[in-house]
Amino acid sequence: MTDVARAAGVSPMTVSYTYNQPQRVSAESRAKVLDAARDLGYAGPDPSARSLRYGATRTLGVVLGEHLTYAFDDPQAVLFLAGVAEVCADRGYGLLIVPTGTGEEDRDWVVAAAVDAYVVWTTTDDDPVLAAARDTRRRVVVHSGPARPGTTVIGIDNRAAARAAGAEVFAGARHPAVLSFPVDRRRETFVRSGIDPASVAYPVTRDRLAGYRDAAVDLGIDWSEVPIGVCRTNDDGEARAVMRELLDVAPGIDAVAAMGDRLALAALREAPGRLRVVGWDDSEIARDHDLTTVAQSLREQGAACATAALGDPAPDHRDSWRLVRRASTS
Amino acid sequence: MTDVARAAGVSPMTVSYTYNQPQRVSAESRAKVLDAARDLGYAGPDPSARSLRYGATRTLGVVLGEHLTYAFDDPQAVLFLAGVAEVCADRGYGLLIVPTGTGEEDRDWVVAAAVDAYVVWTTTDDDPVLAAARDTRRRVVVHSGPARPGTTVIGIDNRAAARAAGAEVFAGARHPAVLSFPVDRRRETFVRSGIDPASVAYPVTRDRLAGYRDAAVDLGIDWSEVPIGVCRTNDDGEARAVMRELLDVAPGIDAVAAMGDRLALAALREAPGRLRVVGWDDSEIARDHDLTTVAQSLREQGAACATAALGDPAPDHRDSWRLVRRASTS
DNA sequence: CTGTTAGCGCCTTCAG
DNA sequence: CTGAAGGCGCTAACAG
Numbered sequence: 001m002t003d004v005a006r007a008a009g010v011s012p013m014t015v016s017y018t019y020n021q022p023q024r025v026s027a028e029s030r031a032k033v034l035d036a037a038r039d040l041g042y043a044g045p046d047p048s049a050r051s052l053r054y055g056a057t058r059t060l061g062v063v064l065g066e067h068l069t070y071a072f073d074d075p076q077a078v079l080f081l082a083g084v085a086e087v088c089a090d091r092g093y094g095l096l097i098v099p100t101g102t103g104e105e106d107r108d109w110v111v112a113a114a115v116d117a118y119v120v121w122t123t124t125d126d127d128p129v130l131a132a133a134r135d136t137r138r139r140v141v142v143h144s145g146p147a148r149p150g151t152t153v154i155g156i157d158n159r160a161a162a163r164a165a166g167a168e169v170f171a172g173a174r175h176p177a178v179l180s181f182p183v184d185r186r187r188e189t190f191v192r193s194g195i196d197p198a199s200v201a202y203p204v205t206r207d208r209l210a211g212y213r214d215a216a217v218d219l220g221i222d223w224s225e226v227p228i229g230v231c232r233t234n235d236d237g238e239a240r241a242v243m244r245e246l247l248d249v250a251p252g253i254d255a256v257a258a259m260g261d262r263l264a265l266a267a268l269r270e271a272p273g274r275l276r277v278v279g280w281d282d283s284e285i286a287r288d289h290d291l292t293t294v295a296q297s298l299r300e301q302g303a304a305c306a307t308a309a310l311g312d313p314a315p316d317h318r319d320s321w322r323l324v325r326r327a328s329t330s
Numbered sequence: 331m332t333d334v335a336r337a338a339g340v341s342p343m344t345v346s347y348t349y350n351q352p353q354r355v356s357a358e359s360r361a362k363v364l365d366a367a368r369d370l371g372y373a374g375p376d377p378s379a380r381s382l383r384y385g386a387t388r389t390l391g392v393v394l395g396e397h398l399t400y401a402f403d404d405p406q407a408v409l410f411l412a413g414v415a416e417v418c419a420d421r422g423y424g425l426l427i428v429p430t431g432t433g434e435e436d437r438d439w440v441v442a443a444a445v446d447a448y449v450v451w452t453t454t455d456d457d458p459v460l461a462a463a464r465d466t467r468r469r470v471v472v473h474s475g476p477a478r479p480g481t482t483v484i485g486i487d488n489r490a491a492a493r494a495a496g497a498e499v500f501a502g503a504r505h506p507a508v509l510s511f512p513v514d515r516r517r518e519t520f521v522r523s524g525i526d527p528a529s530v531a532y533p534v535t536r537d538r539l540a541g542y543r544d545a546a547v548d549l550g551i552d553w554s555e556v557p558i559g560v561c562r563t564n565d566d567g568e569a570r571a572v573m574r575e576l577l578d579v580a581p582g583i584d585a586v587a588a589m590g591d592r593l594a595l596a597a598l599r600e601a602p603g604r605l606r607v608v609g610w611d612d613s614e615i616a617r618d619h620d621l622t623t624v625a626q627s628l629r630e631q632g633a634a635c636a637t638a639a640l641g642d643p644a645p646d647h648r649d650s651w652r653l654v655r656r657a658s659t660s
Numbered sequence: 661c662t663g664t665t666a667g668c669g670c671c672t673t674c675a676g
Numbered sequence: 677c678t679g680a681a682g683g684c685g686c687t688a689a690c691a692g
Contacts, residue, residue: 088427
């Protein structure tokens with residue numbers, strides 16, 4: 001900028017004004033400045049220097065969980081991201097996806113990223129990234145938990161929703177089962193009965209499991225007898241394998257409460273015709289296959305998280321879900 | 331940092347070293363510094379100041395086209411983004427999604443974003459964002475074009491692929507038709523015969539259309555008679571409506587060359603049983619519905635774009651496609 | 661309308 | 677092992 005000023009025969013301030021408050025500069029000076037800039041290949045004020053000066057980056061950080069890969073493979077996470085992006089675009093904020101998945105370095109990344117605030121996609125209770133984000137004194141909004149002092153949580157009441165879904169799918173069932181997301185960051189696949197929700201590290205999974213247990217208990221079902229298939233990923237092949245394993249252990253299964261539409265559909269495919277099933281998210285495939293499911297708008301929640309992270313009041317979403325009853329539970 | 335230094339009773343340099351080259355500082359000093367930092371709530375060097383000093387941000391910018399909304403609604407764009415994200419995560423780069431869609435301001439955004447290089451998702455020939463990105467003297471890699479001096483293009487040879495796909499689907503057809511993506515940024519929906527590829531503003535769409543025309547000409551079909559349905563979005567409902575319109579205009583249609591699997595599937599649903607169809611991308615739905623399709627890995631191309639943008643040699647992808655023959659063309 | 665001064669927070673260089 | 681000086685590029689505040 002100094003160079004441009006010299007070449008244009010004006011002071012650096014005139015150059016600065018030319019870019020930031022053009023109307024404050026005479027047409028003549030402005031032309032001189034822009035000419036000089038073009039000649040020197042100067043494209044405008046340096047963003048880093050500007051951020052330093054302003055004390056703000058006008059960029060929102062998003063932390064998407066332990067592996068970017070999972071995030072982009074999960075259509076729900078993508079919808080969430082779209083909601084965040086929408087708000088950023090509206091308000092002229094950049095959206096920085098913070099790389100995670102490298103373990104130890106995640107913390108450093110979160111600390112060192114040039115962002116004004118963070119939106120964190122739901123993670124485990126013990127994720128160090130959360131504490132790191134908050135410790136940098138940036139505003140932190142977490143989707144669906146874990147809840148922590150110094151951070152805001154936005155999301156639906158997963159336990160209440162799961163209880164309603166469980167009541168629907170387990171009604172009249174004699175051999176209910178559950179298809180669950182991973183219980184901790186090791187993301188292991190296994191089948192076991194009566195998993196204690198309290199032992200689950202992901203708050204979303206924990207709450208949904210607790211809700212399904214609530215529903216079972218309400219119906220007089222012995223939770224310790226309910227087989228639970230834990231799927232490493234939200235993937236069709238994976239889920240079908242787990243469902244087969246579940247049927248091995250308990251061939252009489254007649255109702256499956258799943259934590260995602262894809263899991264639910266996989267269950268249905270492995271035991272067509274004899275199963276009551278609920279899914280989660282009311283995605284396209286749920287509508288295509290007449291699946292009872294818990295509807296929620298991840299996109300809206302993403303927008304709400306971004307709005308809150310940017311310092312504005314955002315709507316509460318605890319009750320922004322509803323059970324969509326379809327053929328799969330009738 | 332100055333405050334921390336004072337509180338710790340050391341010089342600012344010692345604080346800086348504590349964070350950047352810890353081994354160069356005595357354990358004692360380090361402890362003093364970290365204590366003071368904790369007390370003062372200092373989380374580490376300021377990212378903007380650091381970028382300013384280093385002259386680099388270690389962040390890669392991605393420009394996703396005229397509306398973020400389209401980008402996230404398009405599963406192929408998401409896959410591409412996943413590939414970019416993967417490389418960023420590997421190399422410790424942040425990934426900044428540059429908000430676009432606001433028209434005039436897009437240019438400013440691209441100029442002012444704190445990134446070292448750009449990856450641009452394919453856009454129109456006249457997109458001012460491209461020129462803006464290049465003018466900032468940052469490295470610019472464009473996916474699939476448009477090609478411009480000063481930028482690198484990575485992508486498959488859409489024309490050759492479309493020619494192969496067209497040869498397959500139009501073989502023996504008497505009334506071929508095309509389902510196309512938008513021809514310009516107005517994204518209008520319409521049906522017209524014999525659209526001249528040269529008039530299309532999106533290079534990808536242009537090349538695919540040209541390839542389909544090549545195939546038609548090869549088979550002795552009069553291109554000016556081939557009805558083309560242009561779909562505003564890559565969406566099932568939209569595509570079915572356009573397909574119906576196409577059937578109104580030309581009830582005898584017996585072969586449809588589509589530019590996306592979703593479009594192809596919509597065509598099939600509107601005229602089941604009597605249609606030869608090809609799609610594009612070999613997505614999950616193509617496999618589910620036995621759709622002949624052009625397979626390519628957007629994810630790998632995303633990774634290649636990111637690698638190139640970061641200054642490393644990236645594989646050429648011109649021939650990274652293949653025609654997957656399935657039931658829909660037999 | 662334009663220029664001067666000062667300093668945002670950091671780190672490279674060079675001396676202790 | 678630690679510190680002092682200087683400057684990265686920019687703009688707020690205040691003259692002129």
